[in-house]
Amino acid sequence: MPETQVPVVISGAGPNGLMVACELALAGVRPMVLERLPAPSDEPKANGMVGQVIRMLDMRGLYRRFTGSDDPPHPAYQWIFSGMSVPLFGVRDNPMYALMMAQPNLSGCLTSAHANSVSTSAGATS
Ligand SMILES: Cc1cc2nc3c(=O)[nH]c(=O)nc-3n(C[C@H](O)[C@H](O)[C@H](O)COP(=O)(O)OP(=O)(O)OC[C@H]3O[C@@H](n4cnc5c(N)ncnc54)[C@H](O)[C@@H]3O)c2cc1C
Numbered sequence: 001m002p003e004t005q006v007p008v009v010i011s012g013a014g015p016n017g018l019m020v021a022c023e024l025a026l027a028g029v030r031p032m033v034l035e036r037l038p039a040p041s042d043e044p045k046a047n048g049m050v051g052q053v054i055r056m057l058d059m060r061g062l063y064r065r066f067t068g069s070d071d072p073p074h075p076a077y078q079w080i081f082s083g084m085s086v087p088l089f090g091v092r093d094n095p096m097y098a099l100m101m102a103q104p105n106l107s108g109c110l111t112s113a114h115a116n117s118v119s120t121s122a123g124a125t126s
Pocket residue numbers: 011012013014015016017018034035036037041044045046047048103124125126
């Protein structure tokens with residue numbers, strides 16, 4: 001493939017675009033991520049991830065990399081829904097996993113996770 005062509009262009013280096021890029025890289029595809037901002041945003045947005053995405057990160061070897069610990073993810077014993085505390089202790093296949101992580105930090109970790117196989121172009125719109 002000529003150097004001026006890339007197999008996949010991803011619009012936006014947010015968590016979703018970066019995660020797609022990581023998945024493609026694992027499959028041997030070298031995508032190009034175009035991000036219109038000239039530098040990573042430090043705007044505070046999400047403070048963490050909740051649910052099955054945590055298991056998926058663990059399957060990809062990213063959970064322990066992000067936490068810096070060898071511990072696998074553990075489901076939460078309770079969670080707050082609509083202001084109510086819901087006990088989850090003993091629930092079979094409890095799906096309530098969580099990882100508190102500020103969004104700018106998550107984006108940085110995803111960017112470095114496959115830095116060798118994902119190209120990112122800052123200040124570029126699609
Ligand atoms: C103020 C605020 C607070 C929030 N708080 C929470 C929270 O507490 N909990 C929670 O779960 N979620 C929260 N969210 C939502 C969370 O931030 C989003 O769900 C998340 O950012 C979505 O990720 P994304 O990758 O889809 O999009 P984004 O993070 O929006 O990333 C999209 C990227 O694409 C770039 N882009 C857009 N158009 C183009 C283009 N044409 N060409 C190139 N680049 C482009 C943008 O610059 C951006 O970097 C909050 C959002 C905001 C704005």
